[in-house]
Amino acid sequence: MPAGVTYEIDDNAAKCIRAYSSTSWKDASCTDTHGYFCEFTETTTTTSTSTTTTTPTTTSTAAVTPCPYGCQPGYSDWQSVGSCYKYIASSNIQTLAALACGLDLAALLVVDSAAEQLAVQSSISDSVWMGITYSGSSWQKPLLGGALSYTNWNSPAPASSLSTAYIDSTNSYKWSVGSVLTTAETVCEAKCLLAPLPGACNLNPCVNGNCTNGKLLGLFTCTCSAGYTGTVCNTEIDECDSSPCLNNGVCTDTFNGYNCTCLAAFSGTNCEVKLTTCDLQTSSEQKQRIAMFASQSVSSIVLLVALGILVIIFLILLDFSLERVFHMGQEISLWLAHITILFARTRTVLDAGAFCGADASGNPPKLSNVQCGLVAVWLHYLYLVHFAFLFMETLHNYTLYTYVFVLQPLLKRKFVLLLGLLGPLPIVALTAGIWFSDYVTEQTCWLNFSSVNFFFELLPALIMCAAGEICAEATGMVEYARNVMAKEEKRFSANTNSKGSILIVPPYQ
Helix, strand or coil, X not given: CCCCCEEECCCCCCCEEEECCCCEEEEECCCCCCCXXXXXXXXXXXXXXXXXXXXCCCCCCCCCCXXXXXXXXXXXXXXXXXXXXXXXXXXXXXXXXXXXHHCCCCEECCCCCHHHHHHHHCCCCCCEECCCEEECCEEEECCCCEECCCCCECCCCCCCCCCEEEEXXXXXXXXXXXXXXXXXXXXXEECCCCCCCXXXXXXXXXXCEEEEECCCCCCEEEEECCCEECCCCCEECCHHHHCCCCCCCEEEEECCEEEEECCCCEECCCCCEECCCCCCCCHXXXXXXXXXXXXXXXXXXXXXHHHHHHHHHHHHHCCCCHHHHHHHHHHHHHHHHHHHHHHXXXXXXXXXXXXXXXXXXXXXXXXXXXXXXXXXXXXXXXXXXHHHHHHHHHHHHHHHHCCXXXXXXXXXXXXXXXXXXXXXXXXXXXXXXXXXXXXXXXXXXXXXXXXXXXXXXXXXXXXXXXXXXXXXXXXXXXXXXXXXXXXXXHHHHHHXXXXXXXXXXXXXX
């Protein structure tokens, strides 16, 4: 008896006791009615050899296994309860919800445990369909899955084959039933992915890379790590196979890269940067360049000397007749052109690049692109001037020999000078203004055969040559009766010059 509590005994009463107040107990008849409390107490029995303890029991839930190989795309393993789920937050009737899951080769949700029930209700925001059906006398899993192993009905399980089941978010996520017209959101449930098939990526076939299983047994694809190649990524790539080092650089292969050892005349990752004005050339190429330079230099020097002597002689004699204007226009333009060619025909002055070493050693003076382009424009102008004077001379000879003009020549000296010196300027200006950078090549400062301006350099000269040759041919075709007013020595000179023009074509380089 607890301390401070009095117990009033009535021997005639039944052997039942009631708590009369907080401090007194009384006996009472066992047939009386009173309020009551239920109390659970732990009973321990002790003996001299052992102790026995009796405790209340609870129902346990079997442990679930998460998906070790993950889920199909779009699905996830909610709280690792052992299935894969996809939540579709849009309301539909159950038929359409089941169809949406079927497109993923999945099915409507079936809750098999309290853990799964908790995982679902913590992942949804509204009521969702379940895939269970009422068959015969009980609710069953779909596709002959058998009786339910777990239920959470809001009331005793309804019994109607026309009912549909859903988890009701408005009623503590209890299970409720609806009709075929009821709408709810969808949770699709699918099996966890199975382990990879034997003979594929689980055997780690990719030596240096990542493996992806194929669709058929034993098929796989390797994605190689940087620096490796091959079906199973077992071959290291030799980056030197593509010959990345330029200008006779030596390539050394490294892992996932390469190094270039350059000649002293080059630098850069691939030896692409020239440090001198020389180009690489073989021994035979060098000999050919030196021979060409020597022959062209000798011929240019001989021509320059001869033309220089002629110009000096006529300057001393002060012969400035119309015929000498034609000749001197051709001679001086040709003399200036050959002086230019002698010094600046190639990118290096006096073609000194021909004498560079086999390893591009040496550093002779070199013309820039602009300087080389100006040389080409100058040569273009000089050659057009030369052929302009040539054409005017042949035209003058024709008119003189055929008596077209007897007392006065067709062309005057001032007009000849202006036309010969200024006539080529529009053609040169047009070509230089549009295609200035196309005048030159990497080797020479004249006649870039692969550019369009080559035709503007060549065609005007060819046209004037052709017209001059026609005039020269026409001059000597017919013997004309003598005109007493004409000067026969000039006609004879014109005829001789015309015949010589047919055979001699001035050099055009």
